[in-house]
Amino acid sequence: MSATHLDIYLRHALSTASGPVLMDVALPLEAGTITALTGPSGAGKTTLLRLIAGLIRPQNGRITVDGKIWLDTGQRIFVPPQVRQAGMVFQDYALFPHLTVRQNIAFGLDKGDDPARVDELLQAVELTQLAQQKPHQLSGGQQQRVALARALVRRPRVLLLDEPLSALDRSMRQRLQDFILKLHQQYALTILLVTHDLAEIFRLADRVVELDNGKITRMGTPEAVFAGAHPFSEGPALYGEVISCRTEGEYVLIQALIDQRIHKFRLPAGQAAELLPGRSFLLRYSVDSPIVEVIR
Amino acid sequence: MDFEPLWLTFRLASLTTLILFGLALPLAYWLAYGKFRGRALVEAVIGMPLVLPPSVLGFYLLLAFSPSYAFGAWIEEVFGLRLVFSFPGLVVASVIYSLPFMVYPLQAGLQGLPVSLREASYSLGKSAWTTFFKVLLPNCKSAILTALVLTFAHTVGEFGVVLMIGGNIPGVTKVASVAIYNEVEALNYPAANQYALVLFVITFVVLLLVYSFNNRLLRVRYPS
CATH class of the missing domain: 2.40.50 (OB fold (Dihydrolipoamide Acetyltransferase, E2P))
Structure with missing residues (x-):
């Protein structure tokens, strides 16, 4: 499976704590890269993810995915979230409390899909032992891994992560970053990740996009964005x-x-x-x- | 002791609860998630039985159901059904009278669920229909139980509306609450006490079961 390229252009009115703000974003997601989305709260980061996943309709916008149109308000095209093949990991994980770990992951399978996919993902996130547990019996890091595995079950073209690691302690965070990097390689994923953590950005992201008041303020490699172009910027x-x-x-x-x-x-x-x-x-x-x- | 009124009460309450559950599910879903104008109007209408004296509701239902007026005449002509002083009439009146007791807990239960549960289900390819039955309802068990029990109990406790549109025809509309009133009027206190005690004990036991079940449910879901 080869990675997917996304082109995103969106204009959408946000209502923030400080009044209405117009989101105006043009953003490519290069195939197979990890892009970090950062910026102050209320900047529209989560909204951007939800717009890409099709959970909200923008007033104006166009999203193409490997040339296929997901959204084009000009042509009145809106591919519903069910068909978009966008894997989403929510900030609160959104695991289904009444289902076991295995059932949570298998929930995304369609009739006739091979259930071996669930075992494969359970193995990838090292949760085979806990497959029969309910979410509330798991630690935060384990819940996070279930959410990751569940988001991958439909072989999404893009993986959207909304501050996935913010609630975890430092060591757990690092372990999950390893998981994200591993899954990224294993499944050739294009990833958009909301995060506030600079260490996380430098560790995971190929590119970083800073959003403020609905507009992109800075965009580039983490070093270019946060350290500026520096004459000595070669080397580790x-x-x-x-x-x-x-x-x-x-x-x-x-x-x-x-x-x-x-x-x-x-x-x-x-x-x-x-x-x-x-x-x-x-x-x-x-x-x-x-x-x-x-x-x- | 004549068990007919008790039996009638429980038949009425069960039937009302069953019908209302089917009716209230889409209504609660619509109120919980729908974006539409006139929501306040709909909510006010549903909430009316909470505050209206039962006799007021009963009075207007009596007029509406009466075959001497348009609606009652139409019902009788089309369905061959007379709704005044009849069991079907009691059921219809109870459905209206207990509507908020079914809709509000369900609506609150649905609204209490994190939005992300619905969105996660959508992004996993599931329709709104599948999401409702496979994700949302299983996670508001406690709200569903509360709605069912409140509706049932409220219908058991109905008095004013029943008296207005049902009267007290034995075996047809003479439910337990009306029977108690009749016995007291006849100064037959021991008979009134029998009915009253049965209602009292059953109501208490049911509520006790509901609360212990709900507490257990909450402990499992949110262990402290």
Whole structure:
């Protein structure tokens, strides 16, 4: 199965906490990529996913998927969500409480579909042992994996993930990111993922789209969007979050979380001025000294 | 003791509950999810029996059902059915009178479900119909039970409407609540007590079962 390319153009009135806002978005999703969708709450991220899935009708818009039209308000074409082949993972997972894990995943099968697909997905998310449990008997991370498997059962052309990992703790998050990456490769998926977590964006996404007030404000690779084009931007970069900083003479001793571990390093005071606790940064290797770029 | 009034009460209540369940399901779905003008009007009409004195409702139903007026005459001509002082008339009146007790719990139950359940089902290829029966209804068991029991109990407790349009014809319209009233009027307190006690005990036991079942259901669904 080859990956799917989507072209999305949408104009839709949003009602937000701060009044009505017109969403106006033109966005390609390259075949087989993971695109992160980020931005402040109320920017229209979830609405965008729901528009793509066909759960809401936009006033104006056009969505083509490998050249096939899902939506074209000009031609009055609206392919209903049932036929769209968009896998959706909801923020609250939306697992059916009265069905077991297996039944939840099998729910999406049509009559005559091979039930072996369910076993395959159970295996892919490592839940074969828990197939007979009900959702409320599972941990948050396990529920999340059921939701992922269920969204894949109909072999969707695009997988839409709405802040799938926001409710999970750090280690669980990392494990699920591994699952997403694995499924992404295994099924050649095109993925659009809503997230606020910079670490997640850098870890998962090929591209990032920032949405604010219904408009795309920035779009590009995570590094280009969050670090800006930098003359030294070749070579590896580590993403980290500042935990504490202490001035020691001309240097600042910084404690930071990099790749799930606490690291300490010293920087010249001039370079560390913006590295306050809670800030995120990219740490690059360079010939003379490390270069630190504060994100936003 | 004459069991006829009790038997009539339970027949009336069961039949009313059954008919109302079928009627209220689409109505509750429509009210819970539909986007339409005039919703307030529809909700007000459904809610009327909650606040209206039963005698008012009974009075207008009596006029409507009477064969000397257009609607009653039409019913009698087309269906050969007389709705005043008859059991079918009681059923129709009870369906109207207990409508909110069936519709409101169902509507609240449906509205209480996360929207994402419906949307997940749609994006998994299921129609609105399949979604309703396979996803939504199984997840409002507690609301369904409440609606059924409230409707049944409310119909058992009907008095004013029954008296207005049914009178007290033994075996036809003389239900338990009317029988109690008759016995008291005749100063026959022991007989009144028999009917009253049966209704009292049965109602209490049913409600007790419902609440323990609902609590168990909630504990399973949302373990603390």
